[in-house]
Amino acid sequence: MDTGMKLFIVEDDEILAAEISRFLARWGYQTAAACHFDAxxxxxxxxxxHLVLLDINLPFYDGFYWCSQIRMHSQVxxxxxxxxGDDKDKIMAVAQGGDDYVEKPFxxxxxxxxxxxxxxxxxxxxxxxxxxxxxxxxxxxxxSALIYQNAEFxxxxxxxxxxxxxMEQRPAVVAREELMMELWSTEEFVSDGTLTTMVSRLRSKLxxxxxxxxxxxxxxxxYFIP
Numbered sequence: 273m274d275t276g277m278k279l280f281i282v283e284d285d286e287i288l289a290a291e292i293s294r295f296l297a298r299w300g301y302q303t304a305a306a307c308h309f310d311a312x313x314x315x316x317x318x319x320x321x322h323l324v325l326l327d328i329n330l331p332f333y334d335g336f337y338w339c340s341q342i343r344m345h346s347q348v349x350x351x352x353x354x355x356x357g358d359d360k361d362k363i364m365a366v367a368q369g370g371d372d373y374v375e376k377p378f379x380x381x382x383x384x385x386x387x388x389x390x391x392x393x394x395x396x397x398x399x400x401x402x403x404x405x406x407x408x409x410x411x412x413x414x415x416s417a418l419i420y421q422n423a424e425f426x427x428x429x430x431x432x433x434x435x436x437x438x439m440e441q442r443p444a445v446v447a448r449e450e451l452m453m454e455l456w457s458t459e460e461f462v463s464d465g466t467l468t469t470m471v472s473r474l475r476s477k478l479x480x481x482x483x484x485x486x487x488x489x490x491x492x493x494x495y496f497i498p
Contacts, residue, residue, distance in 0.1 A: 276404065277391060280321035282306040282338065283353065284330050292325065295380045296387070309333075313341035321348060323390060325383075326370070328354040328361065336368045343369035349390045353378070403439065405497075406482040411439050420481050430455055430462075431474045438487065438497045447494040471495060 279301050283289040286305075293303040304319050306312050309331040316324060316338075324342065328335035339350055352365045355376040362373050372386055402410045402419065410419040416436040418425040427435065437454050438446055448467055455462040455470075462470070471487065478486050488496050 276302075276402075277323070277395075278302045278304070278319065278321045279387070280304055280306070280316050280319050280324045282312055282316070282324065282326045282330065282335065284309060284327065292380065292383070296384070299384060301387075312338040313345070316342055316348075317345055322395065323387060324348055324350045325353050325387075326350055328352060328356050328365075336364055339365070339368040339370055349394045351383075351386055351390060353383070405486060406484060409482055411435065413439070418478075425477075425481065427474070427477065430470055431477070434470060434474060438495060442497045445490045445494045445496040451494070 277300075279296060281289050281292055281303060283292070283305065289305045293305060296303050304321070306315055308315055310333075312330070312333075326335045326339060330338070335352060335354065339352075342348065342350065349371045350369065351372040351374060352370050353374050353376060354361065354365075357375045365373050372390060374383055374386055402412050404410055408421045411417075412419050413436075415424070416432050418427060418432075418435065433454055434451055437451060448464065452462050452464070452467055455467070475485070475487050486497055488498060490496060
């Protein structure tokens with residue numbers, strides 16, 4: 273699934289850069305690796321990443337220099353990835369505007385965890401504002417609306433509330449009773465049978481624009497979106 277997040281990798285070891293890029297692509301990140309090590313800042317700013325992975329030992333100028341150059345124009349989160357583990361280097365990394373530091377060699381899972389934590393801190397609202405559900409199909413948390421091909425897809429007020437509740441607790445199962453309580457809060461009394469009909473209609477609408485069964489049933493428990 274595409275996260276919509278773009279990462280810029282500044283690493284002169286082409287094998288390592290390709291390995292990091294392939295791994296992160298599996299988790300839905302878009303990646304680009306620096307090609308011109310005499311113009312890293314310009315290349316980075318032209319790409320417009322949400323996060324930068326920056327080595328220290330580079331041709332022409334080191335990572336400290338490029339971090340300071342990027343910081344002159346952008347506050348994009350920067351994580352250093354370096355074999356230099358001296359405390360002085362780590363202090364210099366922070367002083368030049370870096371946000372985190374990962375020592376080589378590292379496990380790719382650790383790097384992924386660091387990236388996710390940094391993105392959550394930097395883009396908590398943005399990353400939760402829209403979630404990709406299918407090709408051209410998003411759920412917008414701010415609007416509690418379904419967006420298809422950049423336009424809001426028509427849902428009733430009750431259908432929006434059902435979908436919002438399922439997305440809020442995704443991928444956990446939401447009990448039928450909890451969904452009914454959610455709808456009752458709008459002063460609309462909903463019986464067990466009425467809820468079944470509403471969910472059925474919502475599923476029919478979603479099938480018009482998505483080949484996957486978005487809303488699943490857990491027998492005897494409730495509904496969920498995987």
